[in-house]
Structures are given as C-alpha cells and as structure tokens.
Amino acid sequence: MTGYAELAKRFGTPSYVYDLDRVAAARRDLLAALPEQVELFYAAKANPHPELLRELRGGEGRRCRAEISSTGELAAVLGAGFPATDILYTGPGKTEGELTEALTAGVRLFSVESLGDLRNIGAVASRLGVVADCLLRVNSASASATSSIRMTGLPSQFGFDSETLPELRDRLLDVPGTEVAGAHFFPLSNAKDEDSLIGEFRHTIEVAARLQAELDVPFRFVDIGGGFAAPYAVTGNRPRYGALRAALEDSLDEHFPGWRGGEVRIACESGRYLAGDSGTLLVGVVNLKESRGRRFVILDGGINTFGGMSGLGRILPVSVRPYDEGAPYEQIASLVGPLCTPGDVLGRDVELPALAPGDTIAIPNAGAYGPTASLLMFLGRPAPTEIVVRGEELVSVSRIRHVRDYEPAQEL
Numbered sequence: 004m005t006g007y008a009e010l011a012k013r014f015g016t017p018s019y020v021y022d023l024d025r026v027a028a029a030r031r032d033l034l035a036a037l038p039e040q041v042e043l044f045y046a047a048k049a050n051p052h053p054e055l056l057r058e059l060r061g062g063e064g065r066r067c068r069a070e071i072s073s074t075g076e077l078a079a080v081l082g083a084g085f086p087a088t089d090i091l092y093t094g095p096g097k098t099e100g101e102l103t104e105a106l107t108a109g110v111r112l113f114s115v116e117s118l119g120d121l122r123n124i125g126a127v128a129s130r131l132g133v134v135a136d137c138l139l140r141v142n143s144a145s146a147s148a149t150s151s152i153r154m155t156g157l158p159s160q161f162g163f164d165s166e167t168l169p170e171l172r173d174r175l176l177d178v179p180g181t182e183v184a185g186a187h188f189f190p191l192s193n194a195k196d197e198d199s200l201i202g203e204f205r206h207t208i209e210v211a212a213r214l215q216a217e218l219d220v221p222f223r224f225v226d227i228g229g230g231f232a233a234p235y236a237v238t239g240n241r242p243r244y245g246a247l248r249a250a251l252e253d254s255l256d257e258h259f260p261g262w263r264g265g266e267v268r269i270a271c272e273s274g275r276y277l278a279g280d281s282g283t284l285l286v287g288v289v290n291l292k293e294s295r296g297r298r299f300v301i302l303d304g305g306i307n308t309f310g311g312m313s314g315l316g317r318i319l320p321v322s323v324r325p326y327d328e329g330a331p332y333e334q335i336a337s338l339v340g341p342l343c344t345p346g347d348v349l350g351r352d353v354e355l356p357a358l359a360p361g362d363t364i365a366i367p368n369a370g371a372y373g374p375t376a377s378l379l380m381f382l383g384r385p386a387p388t389e390i391v392v393r394g395e396e397l398v399s400v401s402r403i404r405h406v407r408d409y410e411p412a413q414e415l
C-alpha cells in the first residue's frame with residue numbers, strides 16, 4: 004500500500020488506482036468456483052475501463068465474455084478484443100439505432116425483455132438478413148433467497164412476467180429474424196452469503212427447466228444470472244464460494260442433463276465480484292470543519308467521483324484506510340465532497356484517522372461502480388484520474404473527458 008501516497012502525489016487526487024493482478028485473481032477465483040462448462044459474462048457496466056476489460060477478456064484458457072447494454076459498451080468491449088460472438092446484449096430499451104450497430108458488428112445474442120423488444124430485434128435482423136438468438140429474460144413470479152437488490156417477482160421494466168410466457172408462446176416463436184434460444188435470469192445482485200446464492204441459482208435452474216417444458220422449446224442457452232458479492236467502499240475481502248460448483252453441477256444434472264456436453268450452454272454474470280476489489284479511490288482532504296457539534300472532512304472528490312449509490316440518495320457505508328494500516332482511528336466525521344449540494348456526502352459517521360488539509364485518504368474496494376456510475380459532469384469538475392497498475396508496475400494513467408460536439412451551423 005506504500006504506492007498510494009506516491010501515486011497521489013504524482014498524479015493528483017481524486018484518482019482511482021486499479022490493480023490488474025487483482026482483476027486476474029478475481030477472474031481466476033470466480034471461474035474456479037463455477038463448473039468448467041459454465042460461461043462467465045462480465046457486466047461491463049461495473050467498470051468499462053479498457054485495461055480492465057482486456058484483463059478480463061484474458062489470453063489463454065477460460066475467458067470472460069461480455070454483457071453489455073449500449074453502443075458505448077459495445078465499442079469498449081470490441082476495442083478490448085472481445086469477439087462479437089462472445090457478447091450478450093441486454094437492456095429494456097434497445098433502440099433501432101443501437102440494434103443496427105450491434106447486429107452489424109456481429110452480435111447475435113440478445114436478452115429480450117418483452118414481445119415488443121423481440122419484434123424490434125427481429126425487424127432489424129431481418130433487414131440485415133441475419134437471425135438473432137434471443138434469450139427470454141424472465142421476471143420469475145417466485146424467488147428464493149434474500150438479497151440487497153432484488154429484481155424479480157415484482158412489477159418491473161425487466162423481463163417477461165413468467166406467468167405470461169405460456170400464453171405468449173406462439174407469438175414469441177413467430178418473429179422473423181429471431182430465434183428463441185433460451186432464457187435469461189438476473190434475480191439478484193450482491194447475495195448476502197453463499198447459501199443465498201446457491202439457493203437462488205437452484206431456484207433459477209428449476210424455473211428455467213419448468214419454463215422449457217411449458218413452452219415446449221428446447222433451450223440451447225440458459226443464463227442463470229449472478230449475485231456474486233463484493234465489498235463496496237468498505238474494508239473486507241471478496242467471498243470465496245467453495246460449495247457453489249458442486250451445487251450447480253448437481254442442480255444442472257437434475258434439470259438440464261445435456262449441459263455437460265454443451266447441448267445447452269449455461270452462463271453466469273458478474274460485475275462487482277470481478278472488478279470491485281481491484282480498485283482504490285484516493286481523495287484529498289481540502290478542509291476540515293465543525294458545525295453544531297458535527298465534524299466534516301471536505302474532500303476534493305464527492306458524488307461526482309464516486310456516486311454509485313450516494314447519487315441515488317443512498318449513502319455508501321464508506322470506510323477509510325489510512326496509509327499506515329496500524330494507525331488508530333481518532334475521530335468520527337462525515338466525509339463530504341466539494342459540490343454545491345447537501346447531497347454530496349460519501350459517508351456519515353465514518354471512523355477516521357487524524358487528518359489535516361493536504362492529506363490523502365484511500366477508500367478501498369472501489370473498482371466497480373466507480374467513475375462511470377457517478378455524477379461525472381455535475382458541477383463541471385474534471386473526472387478523476389484513473390491509474391492502472393499491475394502489482395508494482397504502472398500500466399496507464401488516463402482521465403475521461405467530456406466534449407460538446409456542435410452540429411455544423413449551416414445545418415441548423
């Protein structure tokens with residue numbers, strides 16, 4: 004951790020430091036926790052930094068595929084070397100323009116969220132003379148585990164309500180330019196423990212098998228979703244999933260007997276587990292103040308830098324790591340950013356070491372849902388610097404910049 008102070012001094016704050024060795028370790032650990040045949044999709048929204056994408060893509064052996072939801076992410080993953088055939092395109096509002104771009108680039112696997120979405124995909128695919136493999140995203144009527152972000156069983160813009168699928172069957176199978184290849188589930192994020200994760204996967208696999216029978220369509224591809232957890236802006240380690248592999252094998256053997264031979268491809272997805280612990284946010288202390296008995300540490304980066312949750316009105320459970328790991332905590336204070344809004348709070352009642360203006364603090368486990376999940380443009384401060392290292396080696400330093408493009412005046 005000695006390097007942080009030096010990096011902060013050299014490249015300034017706020018800045019993110021991502022360690023590619025940690026990305027590689029997360030990918031290795033998660034792949035090892037899954038049966039060999041199960042494919043792993045990286046959800047680019049967690050962190051679309053080019054070097055992280057390249058690292059997750061990997062070289063030899065088992066690789067990650069990419070799950071994307073925009074033309075920006077499409078360009079990012081193609082640029083990082085993911086072949087179009089390894090991309091899954093998801094999202095409830097796919098426009099004609101983006102479908103044209105994705106299909107033209109060779110993407111053939113789509114998660115579909117409604118009959119209208121399927122027809123839109125089919126129209127573009129037909130025009131281009133291709134067929135898109137479509138996974139019916141299922142909003143299951145039932146759920147198993149509890150989780151922090153539950154996306155299933157309730158009214159939602161995501162997916163088909165599972166109970167409506169049998170009656171939609173004939174219409175779904177009759178959309179030119181598409182083929183119903185299987186199903187896609189994403190019932191939870193950030194499962195609280197391995198038992199809930201396994202419970203949810205078992206339930207999903209069961210629902211998928213039942214759906215296949217009800218629809219009487221052989222599934223070639225079932226994406227059973229994710230829920231792999233990671234600490235977010237607090238100290239701690241990624242969980243290890245020692246029992247998952249055997250549990251998945253057991254459940255898949257029971258419900259999709261052809262899975263081992265590839266008769267049906269099985270996939271999982273993860274964002275935070277793969278990227279989360281690779282990143283550390285370095286923010287500088289600009290000022291300290293007290294107001295009516297409460298202490299505030301004013302930082303040079305707030306929700307414009309790290310706004311994944313606080314930008315949505317939720318406060319992150321931020322914990323701060325002093326450089327000197329052994330240094331005692333000396334105060335409790337609110338960590339606030341520089342923006343002119345009372346909402347610019349990174350954490351309340353955070354335990355902090357003694358601090359003075361000019362100091363830098365490190366927020367750990369900030370590699371997922373960092374800059375691109377923040378209010379980057381709000382109040383016009385520069386985006387944070389993003390520093391990529393591989394262990395001790397410095398790989399790259401970059402910063403996102405916003406540029407306003409004008410339409411040429413003669414066309415107005």
Ligand SMILES: *Cc1c(COP(=O)(O)O)cnc(C)c1O
Pocket residue numbers: 046048049070093189191192193229230231272273274275276371
């Ligand atoms: C956001 C998202 C993910 C990634 O979620 P994590 O909690 O970061 O693993 C995966 N799949 C879909 C469909 C998503 O929307």
